[in-house]
Amino acid sequence: MTKTANANLFAALRAAFPSDLDGIAVETDNGLFYSWRDIERASAMIANLLDALKLEKGARIAVQVEKSVEAMLLYLATLRAGYVFLPLNTAYQSAEIEYFIGNAEPAVVVCTSRNASWVAPIAVAAGTKHVFTLDDDRTGTLLEVAAQCSDRHTPAKRKADDMAAILYTSGTTGRSKGAMLTHGNLLSNAQVLKDYWGWTEGDVLIHALPIFHVHGLFVALHGALLNGSKMLWFAKFDPKRVVQKLPEATVFMGVPTLYVRLLAEPGLTREAVRNMRLFVAGSAPLLIETFDEWRERTGHTILERYGMSETVMLTSNPYKPEQGERRGGTVGFALPGVQLRVRDDSGRECTTDEIGNIEVSGPNVFAGYWRMPEKTKEEFTSDGFFKTGDVGKIDGLGYAVIVGRSKDLIISGGYNVYPAEIEGYINEMAGVAESAVVGVPHPDFGEVGVAIVIPKAGAALDADAIVAELKARLANFKIPKRCFVVPELPRNTMGKVQKALLRAEHKELFSA
């Protein structure tokens, strides 16, 4: 790349649009069609809207809206105008949003018209100057204002290490941290995946994931756009309708729960997947039972990969047979350009099959946590590797295997749930002495949270009331699926709560 080349991710995605801009870029599950020209023009209009606000360089655009093509256009427009996209899960409630907006201090907040009455005051209190609404039926003030803007826009000049997005995630402890991803992180990863997963002319992607996290927003979306591929767009994952659309598609990406739910559909047959080229799974461990059943039912071997908000994609099972077989229970090999190593707690590199901490480096690894230089430093080794918090090994064939996590984290249906956060809320409740939240196996979500709560002396606690109180305050996917009130927590001789014992005690809770 020459010194003057524009490293703006949007510019690279735009350059990959097909030459026939009248072709279909997106077909939605409610019967709308968007051409490549529509994507080009509408993203230009929103980018011009942002430019007209005269925001400072690096300004954050925080977005909590339902999935829609217009929400995707807002993401593309933010890149195009050179600002920083900050997606927020629509399940987040006011305390969660207050934290994210207070921490990120976005210049612009875009929310649904339904939530505007509580999101707008939070934004204004945090100093946000501009609040727009955007609904999933192509209405809202954002589009009303954008409609007045020019449909021509030259992508802002950005360097590879300029920030493109902030994704909130919790590392090992404490409150959520904003992972800063650069144009270079995202583009280099997308280019590697385009090649590694064999994206080819004529590919059609079923896009059925939310667009507020890495999997749906970056891996799936960039994959299709960088290949100029049509997307069959689902606002919400609906297994029946996805199965109906499979014959028109070649690529599908999902968290393991999506595969479990698709397998429950009688319409999932070899005939239905006859045109499919690739099924990708990730964000949470894919059970070997699901991997095997999928192969049996469809004749396709799911390709499992591994990634994180801080690093985008790190490893992948092979796509091409000459690179090796796709092995269930493994996450494959480090992607080209990624260095992955496993070390023990003393920093010694583990030998084959020896379990240790997974550490990574590469052009995909983020620029640090937003306004947390100390935390950032803690999460990197002295020689510049990022500590993933995942525990695993490299097996005898060179495949990476994730066996657990050193971070106290539950992954439920592909969403991260931090026990410390839930425990914090429970511990504040009247009559609660302490609590522990642990993850246990679940047939649909893979893993779900269970809360064990200890009352203060003389207090009477009602488990249902605890759950109800949590529901009023936290995103729904974080709510423990069961709650037990018991006299005490198991502790080791150091006084530390033995979560492993609690997990073992409750592991059969949701078994069929």
Ligand code: MLC
């Ligand atoms: C929904 N519910 C969940 C849940 N999703 N509970 C636990 N875990 C989840 N993930 C609960 C709700 O609280 C609600 O309960 C009930 O299910 C119905 O809610 P819903 O919104 O209608 O659910 P549904 O549409 O069925 O959603 C399930 C799902 C969704 C699997 C489709 O969770 C999903 O889209 N997951 C994908 C997440 C994702 O994209 N992850 C990628 C992260 S990126 P109640 O009691 O309130 O009725 C990443 C990096 C990487 O990790 O490597 O990719």
Ligand code: AMP
């Ligand atoms: P997030 O912080 O939401 O980006 O979640 C990242 C975490 O998801 C990783 O650190 C892993 O613990 C987990 N993860 C992602 N992909 C896989 C996978 N294929 N198998 C097991 N865990 C995974």
